[in-house]
Amino acid sequence: MAARIQVTFDAASPPTLGRFWAQVLGYVEDAPPPPFSTWDEALDAMGVPVEQRDSAYAVVDPDGAGPRLWFQKVPEEKSGKNRVHLDVTVRPDLPREERPDAVRARASELEGLGARRLYEKEELGSFWVTMQDPEGNEFCVQ
Template sequence: MAVQIQVTFDAAHPPTLGAFWALALGYVEDAPPPGYATWDEALDAMGVPLDQRDTAYAVVDPDGVGPRLWFQKVPEAKTAKNRVHLDVNAAAGLPREERPAAVRARVAELEEAGATRVREQEENGAYWIVMLDPEGNEFCVQ
């Protein structure tokens, strides 16, 4: 039996970080609960005050294949290197000689969305770029 997983991010501003990762991975905002047209409508019904509506955010793979990503608000800032990170595969299926250009193009899009390039790596025929998301979480584009 397959086990479903969710990847959880601690965040200063969950909706902003969630929107970045939705763009990076081709995900979409998780739908509101059944019976509600919007999240605001659902949160109104749940009695969630306006000033607490940025405490969590979720994005999902529109094809239902990848894990759900959950972003939860925490008071402390990120202070150390990630022990786990996500890789964005921008060059899947491309011939080796075409991969660096595809990776660089995707990196440029993610920089426009608020990511920061850290360094380029090439090792044993593999090429990737290490980046930071808008809140400083490390990830790679390969």
Template sequence: MAVKLQVTFDAAHPPTLGRFWAAALGYVEDSPPPPFTTWEEALDAMNVPLDQRESAYAVVDPDGVGPRLWFQRVPEGKTAKNRVHLDVGVASHLPREERPAAVRARVAELEALGATRLYEKDELGSFWVTMTDPEGNEFCVQ
């Protein structure tokens, strides 16, 4: 049996957080269900009220390899450290001495998208930077 993996994020504004992660991972907005060509058409047909149209958002790997990411609006803000986080791998294919520069370059790109750098670690033969996305969710770049 094939298992489809989806990672769900609670968010204050799902489209904004979803667009950040799409840019961070090279993902794209999920397509509307057939026969619709736009989300506006689909939401109209589903009678979704205008004030609820930004309550969810999804992005997908255009190559169909990575999990779908689903962002759902919740009323409460983030209150504690994540129990699960994403690791964004950018340098594992490089020789060890080249990895910090590659990771730092990607970190700078993610900062330009709205992420915040928390700290760097160089331990156990690995180098990574812990960051937060625009809504404060921790993730690592390695």
């Protein structure tokens, strides 16, 4: 049986960062567990106080193909460069000569969502833009 992957992010604001990544990847908020129709109902039943309901957030691929992304609240700020990061691929079928313009266009869209562009790089026939999400986590658009 293949292992399922969940990618976990430490965050100052899990719902905010989770919504950013949902927009980037076309993901949706993870559904509450049955039999609950809303997260507030589920969290009420679990006894989670209202002031703690922003301590975690999850988004999922609506097609079920990609990993679940889990965002957990932590008290400390990000302190260094990521050792692992996500790569967001822009249309893998694009010819090599069209890729830089498409990658730059997608990077500009993500800046509109709150990402920050760090630098562009072309190496060994590949082109990518390294960016940071709203909480400073690095990722690449390729």
